[in-house]
Amino acid sequence: MASTNSWTLEIESTVAAPRLFKAGVMDWHTLAPKLASHIITSAHPIEGGGGGVGSVRQFNFTSAMPFSMKKERLDFLDADNCECKSTLIEGGGIGMKIETATSHIKIEPTANHW
Template sequence: MASTKSWAHEIEASVAAPRLFRAGVMDWHTLAPKLAPQVVASAHPVEGEGGVGSVRQFNFTSAMPFSVVKERLDFLDADGCECRSTLLEGGHVGTVIETSTSCIKVEPAAGGGSVVKVESTYKLLPGVEEGEYEVAKAKESVTAIFKAAEAYLIANPDAYN
């Protein structure tokens, strides 16, 4: 029987938490195709206006092992720079995992920077071995997202203020 698993990851950044949260989480569907076109071909809202219940879709290039991901925003505290989302389809849903949720909190750090705290909880499909769901690859991908957003914000100091 498949069990629920989770992983946690922290990423340090040199930009303020509210800016990084807005760029790297709330508006990532707009920035990703511009900042990581080698990975994200396109992205767009599917339903909603960005609040709880909203769904957005990311379409990937051949650099990813899957072509699409749809995620739903389940919880949002924009002032507290925290959200939780559920993977609805795409990714490894239906092939490796049954369900997956991610919680992201961006907290202020010393010197005006921030720390991104990510926790992902997932349930493997019956018969799938733990190694088939690559936690290291997932952590690498989330780090790349926030490092790309950080670099963009450093290069564009007036963005997302």
């Protein structure tokens, strides 16, 4: 029987929620190789442009990671409310250490930060 693990991470930021969502989620395939070049060598959309439901992005990793790449599919997007869900569809340990992996990201504003 497979087990299910879940975790939540809360981080406070002075950056407005829509700006953080755009940079950290929607444009991450462009920013990641620049900001984390020691981990991510390249990233690019391979289906659907990377920004709409059903689109797929591939991230290629350095030897700092235990796998060379991952592909993720965007399954749900509500940019107005800074929320998305994606599924790991290839690489990243799928079929080896894990059976499935999904991510749910929701960036919520705090008082005066929208």
